[in-house]
Amino acid sequence: MAAYQLDSIDKKILEILQTDATIPNIELAERVCLSPSPCSRRVKNLHEQGFINRSVTLLEAEKVGLPVSVFIQVTLNHQVKKEITRFEETIEQWPEVMECYLMTGDFDYLLRVVVPDLQSYQRFLDKKLTEVQGIDHIKSSFSLKQVRYRTELPLDQVDAPD
Structure with a gap:
């Protein structure tokens, strides 16, 4: 079975979802220039193909008492x-x-x-x-100070067929 290839729309969807996994499908579809149904199918496929591991809420460690x-x-x-x-x-x-x-x-x-x-x-x-x-x-x-912390992967470094 051939590996699933991310295209530019898939990458854009993933970039957006990495910054806000709670974005409504209608807004996501609009931002990637798709209608809602194909956008929803793509997100489902990205889950099924294992590109999306899970969606979580990131907490502020200091605010919750774990500084x-x-x-x-x-x-x-x-x-x-x-x-x-x-x-x-x-x-x-x-x-x-x-x-x-x-x-x-x-x-x-x-x-x-x-x-x-x-x-x-x-x-x-x-x-x-x-x-x-x-x-x-x-x-x-x-750690004395957190200088940089990211959860978003740099997808712009990944080649995608257009």
């Missing part, structure tokens, strides 16, 4: 399937972990954790992260 972002480098004792699987399955259960990436280079994982304060982070370390078997090294860095 502390911590970036954590984790090195495992051994990069073997058993330890990797155990680590990944464990951190999947922790709501504080916003992002986790398997990395190349000097450490194995990079996590972004949000907590209300330093004491909460200390509890996260003591009661959760340091309890995971197979971890060799943990290095934490605290």
Whole structure:
């Protein structure tokens, strides 16, 4: 089965939905120069094809009481399937972990954790992260200021057939 190719209208739909997933279909259709029915079909197809993962509401971490972002480098004792699987399955259960990436280079994982304060982070370390078997090294860095945060992917860098 051939991979679905995004065209320029699909890309425009995705760009708009990335900035406001609550936009009414009629307004979306107008902005991409389609009538509502074909626009709705395209959005449905983009969901079905896996281009749209989900639609969410982004919250202001500080306003909801989670102002502390911590970036954590984790090195495992051994990069073997058993330890990797155990680590990944464990951190999947922790709501504080916003992002986790398997990395190349000097450490194995990079996590972004949000907590209300330093004491909460200390509890996260003591009661959760340091309890995971197979971890060799943990290095934490605290974010002083968020300079840039985006959720929108730069679709203008993706070639689309016209």
